[in-house]
Amino acid sequence: MVGGGEGAFIGAVHRMAARLDDRWTLVAGAFSxxxxxxxxxxxxxxxxxxxxxxxxxxxxRAEAARPDGIDAVAIVTPNAAHFAPARAFLEAGVAVICDKPLTTGPAEAKALSDLVARTGLPFVLTHNYSGYPMVRHARDLVARGVLGPIRVVQAEYAQDWLARDLPGNRQADWRGDPDKAGPGGALGDIATHAFHLAAFVTGETPSAVSAETSRFVAGRRLDDDVQARLRWAGGARGQLWASQVAIGASNGLRLRVIGADAALDWSQEEPDYLRFARLGEAPQVLRRGGPGLSPAAEGATRLPAGHPEGYLEGFAQIYADAADLLLAHRAGQAPPDRLSGLPGVREGVEGVAFITAAVRSAAADGAWISLSEEAA
Structure with missing residues (x-):
């Protein structure tokens, strides 16, 4: 592990999640x-x-030289410190598991993408919400065409923990520092999760964004609220709202996908349930561990229905998938089909392109910015 030392929140989460399924053991680290x-x-x-x-x-250097060297490194540092260790370990021949966003700018994101392509090494980005069983079932429903052509996608991620200035709070301090967080505050911290969730479930990345960002707390250097419109090349339209000043909200990540024939609605704070409705029929509430779910959902389920699963299990699923990806790589085999949606360097590049495009759009009074241009 790189990062995640004393006082760090996400490092402990990664360590717990990585060992939840007995697939990984922490043996080395540079934590500060x-x-x-x-x-x-x-x-x-x-x-x-x-x-x-x-x-x-x-x-x-040392781990690459050891006969029992590490199989992968988990990078859990603040955003600006992702690129250098990711590059160092890829160049040393070590697979990488990296927290999001991939980097703080498109040039570094492309450099990592090129390095992954050149080395052929596994690279996993820990968008943990894509590990939730009912999110994977939602993706399966869309992929099988159950919803029909997608028309509307609504994503939001609301928190209130930064509704006031928090001087001396380490987590708030680095997230509000452009030198550590990059050009986006709420954009890089939570809007990227909502963006990836929308792309993961629909199976398509938005093609353009029109954004407005705000800094509601006096003295704040980065955005604490994001309001964006999204366009998909296939004709779908959507909105994304991410806020860290939404009083009364804890970790309110929510996604609604509306097609011509049916719609779905998932909330992270009630992760075991997926609300599903067909046109002209009574809505249903599908339950994790219940009957009729896809193999993708069943494969990410650990406990019987009624025993809640959530945040740690979502992270654990990403780590379990990363283990399977690494084993396939070692065996010289193609990854199993079920790993096709596992977030990697491509999704990392797309996430950085979204942040960059949203910052540019906000500076241009909401002008539409193509994401493909930012990812090029």
Whole structure:
């Protein structure tokens, strides 16, 4: 692991999720930009002193040279610190599991994409919400044409934890610092999740965005609210709202997809349920672990219905899929078909293109910006 040391939220989440299915063991790490703190944190986790590193570059060199070196590295640093370790480990021949967004700019995103193509190494982006069983069932419904041609896609991600200034809060501080977070605040932190969720379920990436970003809290340097319109090449239209100043909201990620024949509605705060309606019929509530679900949903289910699954299990599914991807790569085999939607470097490039296009659009009073131009 690179990053995720003392005081970090997401590092602990990754460590718990990675071991949930007994597919991964943490054996090495560079957990902080301070070498002594990094080594001390690794020792506190019970790692071998020889594998508690002072920095990621040292770790990449040493692990690549070991006969029992790491199989993959998980990068869980602030956004601006994704590119350098990802490049270092790919160049050392190590597969990468990286938190989103991929990078803070399109040039670095393209450089990583080119490096993945050149090395052929597995690269997984941890858009964890795509690991939820009912999200995977929603994707299956769309892919099988059950909804008919898609007309409308509505995505939102509402939180309230940044509704006030939080001086001294490490999580708030780096997310509000352009040097660490990149050009987007709520854009890079949560809007990217809503964007990827919409693309994952529909099976298509939006082609253009028109955005307005706001900084409602005085002194804030990055956006804390995003209102965007989306266009799909196939004719679907949509809206995306992401806010970290939405008082009363905790982790309100929601997606509605409306086709010509049917519609679906999923909320992260009630993740075991998918609301589904056919035109002219009574709406249904489909339940995780219940009858009639797709193999994609069943394969991501761990517990019987009625035992809630959620955030950690979604992350765990990404890690389990990453293990299967790595094993297929080692065996010289094509990845199983069920891994076709696993987010990787391509989705990372698309996410960075969305952030970049939304920032440009907002600066141009909501002008429509092509995502393909930003991803080029």
């Amino acid at each position: 930009s301070d070498p002594e703190r990094s080594r001390a944190f690794g020792l506190g986790l019970g790692l071998d002193p020889d594998r508690s590193y002072g920095d990621f570059a040292e770790m990449a």
